[in-house]
Amino acid sequence: MTLLSKQTVKSQSDYRTRLNASIECAYFLLHQGLPFRCHDECECSSNQKNYLELLHFLSRNNEAIKRVTFNETPRHNKLTSPDIQKDITQAAIEEITNERFKMMRENDWESLLEKVSSFCIKHDIDILIMDDEYKLLDLMVLGDQLDTYIIDLCGDDEFSGIEVIKLLLLLPVATATVERVFSAMHIVKSRLRNRMGDKWMNDSLVVYIKKDIFDKIDNEAIMKQFQNMKTRIKQL
Template sequence: MAVVLRYVDNNGHIIERFLGIQHVRDTTASSLKAAIEALFSKHGLSISRLRGQGYDGASNMRGEFNGLKALILNSNPSAYYVHCFAHKLQLTLVAVTKKHNEVRDVFNFISSIINIVGASCKRMKVIREKQYARIIKGLENGEISSGQGLNQEISLRRYGDTHWGSHYVTIIRLLAMFSSVLDVLETIREDEMNSEQRTEAIVLTNILESFNFVFMLHCLRRILAVTNEFSQALQRKDHDIENAMSLLKTSNERFKMMRENDWESLLEEVSSFCIKHDIKILNMDDEYKLHGRSSTKLLLCVAYLNSSDSFSAFNKEKLIRLALFYPSEFSIVDLMVLGDQLDTYIIDLRGDDEFSGIEVATATVEIVFSAMHIVKSRLRNRMGDKWMNDSLVVYIEKDIFDKIDNEAIMKRCLSHDMYTKQTGMMIPYVEITYVYGKVSVIGA
């Protein structure tokens, strides 16, 4: 565990110093507190003189009752806890990202790209060689400049929900290595023996070369550039809460200016990138059609699952279209293999005698509502929920209750009365009712 001490010197200056590292048996709050006390004791310090403590948002640190901050507050109520500002900003960004479907999809695709491109040392070597060759070509053509600290070797970087600014760095590097990534995906498509990875490489290539994906990358780069500068400022040793609030206000102003004035420049930047990488540019003047899915289309697709008449309504293309209504259930790879699975499915079921005479009922719920008007008539208008529920079960499932002999019902009722009289204890309530002339039992 690393311990950093912030204090005010005799001149009133805020000083922040690394105090040292301390071995801990585990990362439970009690172990961390014991380690801090041991380190303080070694340097002649006391927790009783603490006036603040700051950590990230991990539960073992900021837990309300058993976290490290709670244990220290129990010993010293003046050691007020402050959640790390940079971590709070990162957690906010992650929370907003997960609420926006398009943004969440972009980062999921980025994660898949990084996984497949960085899956082996061979692929990492290929991408380094491709990137090196492009830098040499750019220097020769005068497209990029040379100098100290420029054109350093870079690699794709994974983003992390708790890593400051990692989403921004991930997008920057993907844009910088865009052509090299496409080259590696092409190599996987051509040389990879694993069919699943070949399919994934094809899908990811199509996504990378789409205008929508490129537009989202550039848009997010601009947005995250503002939050990244804010995050960098929050990590400075000399910042305070007042300064942080001022920086927040500045960031909000930048977002407002971006929203009002940056559309044209963003579109120009995306278009230039697409031209460079041979990506088709969308015409922004075309009429936009909302890709909604009406319930009618959904029901029409469902109808092709009807098993009546040996699945005569079966239609593979319509069922694949049905799967598109549920993107969270069917991945891109799942959709690709679904057609082959459906071919096997229909042959298997049509050859099964158990499905030859099947009939499908879809109106059971409507039947229940209709039965309510019969069971809960004007004469029984005040019947309770349980009584109505039991009556409906008997009425709607009468094919089951028709199999119960009347004699058995009578005996059950008589035994109920005798048991109640002898013991004074109630057993589950049973009532006799008539359903279309048939004596049935209600209650359980």
């Protein structure tokens, strides 16, 4: 093995160790609904807030992490920026979504399809056939297509009760879900996070509310999603 190859293997190993440590920090904070950052995160600050302080704690108690974090790594590749934190969270959400679809297929997918089919038959609506080849991306697009479909129907007098139909479809899950969301929001959007954006708040809430699924996802899966996201961005 050449010197360059050895350096490449070592840099890749260091990167994985650093990314895994960053995921561990994000996992703990997301699981507890805690803020990540503060206004003063310079190296001279006595309190760099939760994310960086937690990473400092890990580095002090783990020699392998200490060797690849903070001053021991290139400035452009520390994996501690706000964008990296949000990307890690997004990768976790994608894994939660995948796990949720898997659980639906294994447990209550057939029951859900039966209810949807019954509704479609009753109202003379074409039934969409969703086989195993139906892609997750296609399922995500369905939400936008449904919104467009509803807008079109609202302009038709024959379907003036479409809002009532929407309410009937949403009501069984809305009451319990909304209560959980508002309860979680009081924890996630605290006084220290009163300026957080909608996207970041939504992502934080999803992970906090679905922590039962989040707990089942290992760091390796989040790493793969994170790398896939970075690859997609480079290809754009």
